[in-house]
Amino acid sequence: MxxxxxxxxxxxxxxxxxxxxxxxxxxxxxxxxxxxxxxxxxxxxxxxxxxxxxxxxxxxxxxxxxxxxxxxxxxxxxxxxxxxxxxxxxxxxxxxxxxxxxxxxxxxxxxxxxxxxxxxxxxxxxxxxxxxxxxxxxxxxxxxxxxxxxxxxxxxxxxxxxxxxxxxxxxxxxxxxxxxxxxxxxxxxxxxxxxxxxxxxxxxxxxxxxxxxxxxxxxxxxxxxxxxxxxxxxxxxxxxxxxxxxxxxxxxxYNLDYIAAGAGAVGFYQGERTRNVSEPQSYCQIVERGDSLLVESEKLSPEASFRETVIMGLRMVKGVSSTALFERFNIRLQEYYGDTLTPLLADGYVEFTDTHFRLTKKGRFLANRVLTELV
Ligand code: SF4
Missing domain, CATH: 3.20.20.70 (Aldolase class I)
Structure with missing residues (x-):
């Protein structure tokens, strides 16, 4: 898309x-x-x-x-x-x-x-x-x-x-x-x-x-x-x-590609996150001169992209698909996070379904705290 x-x-x-x-x-x-x-x-x-x-x-x-x-x-x-x-x-x-x-x-x-x-x-x-x-x-x-x-x-x-x-x-x-x-x-x-x-x-x-x-x-x-x-x-x-x-x-x-235009706009394309200059007047001047608008550009490693995809995906109620993650990154979620997951699972903040890893209702109420453990 x-x-x-x-x-x-x-x-x-x-x-x-x-x-x-x-x-x-x-x-x-x-x-x-x-x-x-x-x-x-x-x-x-x-x-x-x-x-x-x-x-x-x-x-x-x-x-x-x-x-x-x-x-x-x-x-x-x-x-x-x-x-x-x-x-x-x-x-x-x-x-x-x-x-x-x-x-x-x-x-x-x-x-x-x-x-x-x-x-x-x-x-x-x-x-x-x-x-x-x-x-x-x-x-x-x-x-x-x-x-x-x-x-x-x-x-x-x-x-x-x-x-x-x-x-x-x-x-x-x-x-x-x-x-x-x-x-x-x-x-x-x-x-x-x-x-x-x-x-x-x-x-x-x-x-x-x-x-x-x-x-x-x-x-x-x-x-x-x-x-x-x-x-x-x-x-x-x-x-x-x-x-x-x-x-x-x-x-x-889903942490998929999107391009972005405008002052301060943040885009993510093929693993690279970019950010345009924020101030609208400067934005106009730079475009008119034909110069680069980027004030930030970061190429994410596959591992960093994987973690981001998990964090973003856990915001969705259905969570992230373990199979889709493996197909995209060749990383197994349970192996990657290992012991970090044990207390979160034991305290009922996250759970595995047949296909997905997700926050529980209790986990969603404290989402910021739970997600910090997985960043
Ligand atoms: S100033 Fe108010 S309306 Fe404008 S972006 Fe901020 S919150 Fe939204």
Whole structure:
């Protein structure tokens, strides 16, 4: 499967918890940036990489901050230089504040067929605390407009474990989201990242995250409520109706190749991980000069690739196939990890099925700790 990630690093404002490569107030750069992304796409084509694309993912930042014409322009360039398969999954991440019915219609007509809406919360006080610039009503209107515009693949992002949140508030958020009948939900636990306003406020004792026991209750609520509405957990943070799993991200969790364009975009192709320069203005200048965008390039050894494939694959509920791993790397999982697995198996964090090695439900709740043992 051939996959392309396109990073759009612009946002309406900067959220209090955000450590992503995203910048508010750069509207003047948008059209130059779109031209630069198209130029990079052409460059990939001429360097002979990949074939017809099966997935394209506009991530950010806030890709929906661009006009539908600008998104359509980039898609046109992808069609011309790579080819895009008829069945391709083409996702756009969106902020509800940047969309209305007409724009959604235009995006659908431009070829976007999956929309991932950054709702984060249906409680206005939580949205304000997170520094989000939209309201719960904006999100509800946005989902209804997306349905009206013909989108049948709608994913909502929600954030849990935010300061002061109780399991009951999380239940409310989930119920509001599920009432809108999305085909996919991404439920992310808030982490406090260094260098963000939240990190400073946490240090000052102004905000406090929910206790671990409450987080476990929220995790259980997520699984139960989603299941009751037909959405199954298929990855630690992701739930979908059958057949609506995100193909682009599955490709990522299988640790398969994907190319990437845009400022700060990270790609992985034939065992080599690359990263582009992050700052959007520098990105444009470098593309215009025709110089290399790469600020990092690392060729992974087969053994490092094997470990990464295990770690990424364990994020999926079904886990990793021992046979597929052996066929790909000629390494036997049980022999490779040896005694490291003994306590994890004994404590019930991981298990072997007939075909797969996976985290148990208990292991998924403590995934970061368990996966650290296998890195
Ligand atoms: S919208 Fe997303 S990328 Fe933009 S500032 Fe907020 S969290 Fe960061």
């Amino acid at each position: 051939a996959s392309l990630y396109i990073h759009i690093p612009f946002c309406l404002g900067k959220c209090e918890y955000c450590s992503f490569n995203s910048y508010p107030g750069m509207e003047a750069l948008f059209s130059r940036y779109v031209a630069a992304v198209n130029e990079e796409v052409v460059h990939h084509f001429f360097s002979g990489k990949t074939g017809t694309l099966d997935t394209i993912f506009f991530g950010g930042g806030t890709p929906s901050i661009l006009s539908a014409d600008q998104i359509g322009h980039i898609l046109g360039c992808c069609r011309e230089y790579f080819g895009v398969s008829d069945e391709a999954e083409i996702t756009l991440e969106a902020n509800p504040k940047t969309l209305d019915f007409m724009k959604l219609l235009q995006l659908r007509q431009a070829g976007i067929n999956r929309i991932s809406i950054g709702v984060q919360s249906f409680i206005d006080a939580e949205l304000a605390m997170l520094g989000r610039l939209h309201s719960a009503q904006n999100s509800q209107d946005c989902v209804r407009d997306a349905i009206g515009a013909g989108f049948t693949d709608i994913s909502l992002d929600l954030m849990y474990g935010v300061p002061g949140q109780t399991p009951e508030q999380w239940r409310w958020n989930l119920e509001c989201a599920l009432a809108l009948e999305p085909t996919h939900l991404s439920l992310y636990q808030l982490g406090i990242e260094e260098g963000t306003p939240f990190a400073v406020r946490q240090q000052r004792g102004e905000i406090e995250l929910p206790a671990e026991g409450e987080i476990v209750t929220m995790d259980e609520l997520s699984i139960d409520l989603c299941r009751s509405k037909g959405l199954e957990q298929y990855e630690i943070s992701n739930f979908a109706r059958p057949g609506h799993e995100c193909l682009h991200n599955l490709n990522y969790w």
